[in-house]
Amino acid sequence: MLTDPHGWPPDCPAAVTGRPYSDPMAATKRSPKSPVDVEPGAVFAFRTSPLHPDSPPGTGRFGALAVVARTPEVIAVAVFDGVWDRVPALEAVREHRVLRRRRFAHTGRPAVFACGVDDPTGLTGLTALGTAPLTAEQTQLAAPYVSTRSVGTSFSTLALADSDVEGEWRWEHDREALLREQEAVEERRRLAAEAEKERYAARLAALTWEQLLAETPFERWTPSPPFPRPRSGGRPYGGCTRPAGSCGTWGRNPGSPPHGGC
Numbered sequence: 192m193l194t195d196p197h198g199w200p201p202d203c204p205a206a207v208t209g210r211p212y213s214d215p216m217a218a219t220k221r222s223p224k225s226p227v228d229v230e231p232g233a234v235f236a237f238r239t240s241p242l243h244p245d246s247p248p249g250t251g252r253f254g255a256l257a258v259v260a261r262t263p264e265v266i267a268v269a270v271f272d273g274v275w276d277r278v279p280a281l282e283a284v285r286e287h288r289v290l291r292r293r294r295f296a297h298t299g300r301p302a303v304f305a306c307g308v309d310d311p312t313g314l315t316g317l318t319a320l321g322t323a324p325l326t327a328e329q330t331q332l333a334a335p336y337v338s339t340r341s342v343g344t345s346f347s348t349l350a351l352a353d354s355d356v357e358g359e360w361r362w363e364h365d366r367e368a369l370l371r372e373q374e375a376v377e378e379r380r381r382l383a384a385e386a387e388k389e390r391y392a393a394r395l396a397a398l399t400w401e402q403l404l405a406e407t408p409f410e411r412w413t414p415s416p417p418f419p420r421p422r423s424g425g426r427p428y429g430g431c432t433r434p435a436g437s438c439g440t441w442g443r444n445p446g447s448p449p450h451g452g453c
Contacts (some may be wrong), residue, residue, distance in 0.1 A: 289303060
């Protein structure tokens with residue numbers, strides 16, 4: 192949840208930006224859902240979390256990120272390569288560059304990614320530090336996220352910033368313990384997969400046709416929203432160029448025509 196160390200009311204713009212309302216660079220909030228849906232240049236600090244169940248609790252470390260791009264659909268953020276033992280000041284954060292991922296199989300890719308404007312995922316102790324002009328590095332890394340033909344972009348939730356900071360710090364300073372924890376995670380996954388395989392085999396061995404018919408197929412599946420219709424009339428769909436809606440109902444509803452037919 193977004194917290195403010197200055198004690199400003201939650202509805203005050205300064206509580207979002209970390210600066211007085213009169214600041215011309217103050218970031219303005221747009222979405223009530225995403226805690227970082229503000230203008231590029233806004234800088235936030237956060238407390239890191241343990242990476243695995245076997246990790247020591249309470250890391251005592253803090254990281255920071257900056258909003259580097261914003262479109263109607265996504266917000267792009269860049270994670271700084273600094274690690275602090277308390278909430279850092281904006282001036283201290285600005286001395287750092289964008290973090291490079293080098294743990295495990297990573298080869299130095301910058302820790303820049305996009306998250307959805309409607310994603311409510313936050314970070315522990317997320318704190319607005321203020322705003323600062325984007326650096327040349329940040330501007331260059333943000334460019335693919337504002338392009339209509341972006342290539343090589345990443346999409347995640349804000350939790351990725353947490354794992355980036357904590358993971359890279361431990362890879363550099365506590366690698367052996369981190370590798371042991373990762374091995375334990377993989378072992379638990381292996382045992383769970385074996386147990387599921389055994390359960391599946393036992394079920395198939397005793398499954399009858401009558402039992403199968405009595406069950407609800409895919410009961411645990413999450414329904415998918417309908418695929419969006421073409422927005423403009425006359426848009427080709429399966430070889431048909433007639434205006435949308437003139438061919439009857441769409442989709443696989445009872446009585447709808449087959450796709451591509453009128």
